[in-house]
Amino acid sequence: MAWAGLQTALQLIYPPRCLTCGGMVESDFGLCGPCWRDTPFIGGLVCDLCGTPLPGVDDGVPVHCDSCMTTERPWQQGRAALMYRDSGRRLVLSLKHGDRHDVVRPAAKWMAHSARPLLREDTLIAPIPLHWSRMARRRFNQSALLADALARETGRTSCPDLLIRANRTRSLEGLTRNERFATLMGSIRAHPKRTALMEGRSILLVDDVMTSGATLAAATEACYASRAREVCVIALTRVANES
Template identity: 55%
Template sequence: MGLIQTTLAAIYPPRCLGCGSTVDSDFGLCGACWGQTEFIGGASCDACGVPVPGSAHDEDLHCDACLKTARPWAHGRAALTYTGMGRKLVLGLKHGDRQEVARPAAVWMQASLGDIVDRRTLIVPVPLHWTRLAKRRYNQSALIAMELSKLTGLDWCADLLQRTRRTPSLDGKSPSERSDALSGAIAVAPKRRHRIQSRPVLLVDDVMTTGATLAACATACGASGADHVCVSVLARAVKDH
């Protein structure tokens, strides 16, 4: 087995997820691409994961947006900012068939979770409408959720949530327009409702911008009996900085 792995490594050496250059291990980033990746390791908003002023040891920090409008979930975490290499990785996973990004994404997201999950937590991906799923062939959030389940040992359910209707693209829409577009568009699948009764849920998505999609998902989970809901995303959109 060792000889086979050595031979394969010689023929197909590990490549950087960002630029494709040779790296030491699979699913890694070279030094240059690592430098373009802004990991959220300092103080961040407890509700949405966006970086905020303060110390990483400070508790219950909130950004201005979350102080102004309460989120329908308990805690939110993000691994990267949606800038530079973080944006490139998200777009590659989402639109470029870069499914190999899901595994390192889950590793980075697991590191950001802290104590917001316990052994009873059910991991749930944000759903795609069936027409988009048919076109894309995979749900990038479900791929991340599956890898996160493997890493944490927590249960996950790929089809707990469903899109009851296709919504328009939310790109460029205001928070209120996004909320209106998603109103009533996401629900817990009746055949899966028993999976979240009195159980904590961790919603997983690739990127959070305004949080409207995650809010619709969290509201649906809460209405169907979830104990409490937290969210985890690979990347968090931030204001220009």
């Protein structure tokens, strides 16, 4: 009763606000009606490898988008919760560059819904790692925050340092698909003290944005090098019309 009273008092002092527009909402970690309608959630028929929405009806048969039919994906399955545009893009940028950690909890709920087909009983959840120099400058890894929250949401285990960035790569912004893959080749490795955790196990890799899939591919290869049984991927957002 005391805790419920404290929550009520806090809501009176700090009423819940919409994550995107700041308007009043009924509960914490929510979106107002207009922002919910403007948020590009992914649903229905999607590519089984990257989560891109596709025309048609989901009849349970895995289908692949044009991009995944022309670019080999080393992972088993992939999904994304939102498209990287409009409110989806603003939410990612506010988390990544605006220290909006309040985005993490609802984002994990949306990702958990999308990740249902990817989850196994022994799934170990791990984030795409940052190089130590970028981590020092940014102070946090947004993918690690999402991975930890997703693990709590799904009742699975997470390991924030399962993988490491062996070297600092240049920014991928503006690079073509082939340039992205070439830049990231060999840049991600298993943490030498965590390899035993992956052997014979299903790994779910978490990132905030999937563009070409080059980063997730490099991380997937690192997991298979440590004898993971299978690797699946989940991103908060998916970029369309990649080049």
